[in-house]
Amino acid sequence: MKRMICALLGTVLLLPALTSAADPPTLQTTATAPAAAAGIKKIDLNRATLTDLISVPGIGPSTAQSIVDLRAKKGAFSKFEELIEVKGIGTKKLAALAEYLIVVPSAPPPGSSTGTSR
Numbered sequence: 001m002k003r004m005i006c007a008l009l010g011t012v013l014l015l016p017a018l019t020s021a022a023d024p025p026t027l028q029t030t031a032t033a034p035a036a037a038a039g040i041k042k043i044d045l046n047r048a049t050l051t052d053l054i055s056v057p058g059i060g061p062s063t064a065q066s067i068v069d070l071r072a073k074k075g076a077f078s079k080f081e082e083l084i085e086v087k088g089i090g091t092k093k094l095a096a097l098a099e100y101l102i103v104v105p106s107a108p109p110p111g112s113s114t115g116t117s118r
Contacts, residue, residue, distance in 0.1 A: 042102040045083070046076045056100045063088050077103045 043052050045067070053064035066086045071077065080103045083089050089097070 040100065042100060044104045045080065045101055046071065046103060046106060048101075056097065058093055058096055076106055078105070079103055 043056065048067075050061075050064050050068055053059050053067055054061055059067070063086065066088070067083065070082075070086055074082075077083075080098065080101060081094065082103075083097065083101070084091070084094055
């Protein structure tokens with residue numbers, strides 16, 4: 001009787017390991033993988049559209065609109081951490097969004113002063 005129980009228990013414990021190795025990855029598995037490992041390009045906060053921002057995990061329509069509004073009010077983002085100024089984005093969410101968003105420094109407009117004299 002003990003042998004039968006041990007064999008049954010061993011089968012029950014090994015079954016999930018055997019089936020998970022043979023199963024293809026699910027959408028949920030690939031959606032939670034880090035962006036870099038999944039080959040996802042990061043979105044530039046200074047060029048992102050409302051639709052681009054909504055496509056980022058953790059950003060809904062309201063937060064996306066707040067990001068666009070902040071950018072319109074203050075100008076281009078100079079660093080990613082400025083997102084903390086958006087209502088609803090705290091330090092944990094900011095850290096999670098770093099996988100998907102970047103700030104690409106924009107070049108100064110032509111004819112602007114660069115601090116050098118001619």
